[in-house]
Amino acid sequence: MRNEKGSLIRPVPLPNSASRPVVTPLSPSVVYASDTPDMLDRQYEGELHGYTYSREGHPNADVVAGLLDRMENAPNPGVLTSSGMAAVSAVLLGLLKAGDHVIGGNQLYGRSLRMMSEDLPRLGIETTLADPGDVQAVRAALRPETRMILVEVVSNPTLRVADMVGLAALAKETGVLLVVDNTFTTPRAYQPFEHGADIVIHSVTKLLAGHSDVMLGYVAARDPALNTRLRVFTVTAGMTPSPFDCWLAERGMLSFDLRFERCQQTAMKLADALGTLKGVKRVIYPARSDHPDHARAAELLQARWCNMVSFELDGGREAANAFTTAAEGLSFAPTLGDVGTTLSHPASSSHRALTAARRKALGMSEGFFRVSVGLEDPDILLAVFERAVDAAVKA
Structure with a gap:
């Protein structure tokens, strides 16, 4: 099929270049043509x-x-x-x-x-x-x-x-x-x-x-x-x-290694800080000596503990709602691994299909949160958590 100027609608091939792109080109083509x-x-x-x-x-x-x-x-x-x-x-x-x-x-x-x-x-x-x-x-x-x-x-x-x-x-x-x-x-x-x-x-x-x-x-x-x-x-x-x-x-x-190290360092600080706060029932982080699998984690992970921290608030759904409302600047979202810190509440997201009894057996109460630690300044992040936990206590 030809257009009004007589040339083919899909010209082939792309222009040649003596140099090459530094960034991988985006290739959205669904189909690729072969010669024979x-x-x-x-x-x-x-x-x-x-x-x-x-x-x-x-x-x-x-x-x-x-x-x-x-x-x-x-x-x-x-x-x-x-x-x-x-x-x-x-x-x-x-x-x-x-x-x-x-x-x-x-x-x-x-x-x-x-x-x-x-x-x-x-x-x-x-x-x-x-x-x-x-x-x-x-x-x-x-x-x-x-x-x-x-x-x-x-x-x-x-x-x-x-x-x-x-x-x-x-x-x-x-x-x-x-x-x-x-x-x-x-x-x-x-x-x-x-x-x-x-x-x-x-x-x-x-x-x-x-x-x-x-x-x-x-x-x-x-x-x-x-x-x-x-x-x-x-x-x-x-x-x-x-x-x-x-x-x-x-x-x-391409920036994964750098992000991993920064997030992990902040996660360790956050876990230790949460452990000192009134209103936090328990903190779960493999680097902590009170983690039930700490010795195994140390052997397997070789001090690369990951960027995830979980903790449990005193109180139920009311305390959880107060916590997320007061955690200004943090995303409450059912995901992990972002450049910013995100909060996840398994009882209302990833594990909502389980019965309350089943979640309880796995250690996930209404006050249980999972934190995916991001790239924020650690001091600023810790201050946000302190205020949010305080709001949960008052609730």
């Missing part, structure tokens, strides 16, 4: 590297996946997905079948728990929840049909630390896949592949991208065949990430 059918065959058969249709891969996704592959020392190229839960879904739905059994940590992220308790059983996949800090409890949950153990190194939001050494040994002994969601810890603190994991998952949305403007996930497997199955499933299920989100994520990831 033979060339397209060679691309699909892996003889040539090239893009065809963005659901099957695009340059911006490959750039970000490559960054994460290096950060995690992934044995095979990982695949980027449209969200962290898409990565979790790719593992559970792409690798399991009816009749299989999977064991999940009993303090997984709320949506992961929901998938374990509601969606997988509906599809004929049996599930059991067990304490990942107690290897014997996980061993007791094993069945002949168990195919997978899914855990977080540090749980969301109670910050309990899994016995990764024991779980890796158990998985190796039994031939069960060990799947690790490394979102909270990040590759800066822990690299699961180096410690026996078979599959690693990330919600890139969080601290890796770090600016609350990206929705992405990542998954990679040690076994090449499983890695291929994951890639094929994500393509088939349409879990394709947006090129724009990938482009933004790359920008965020």
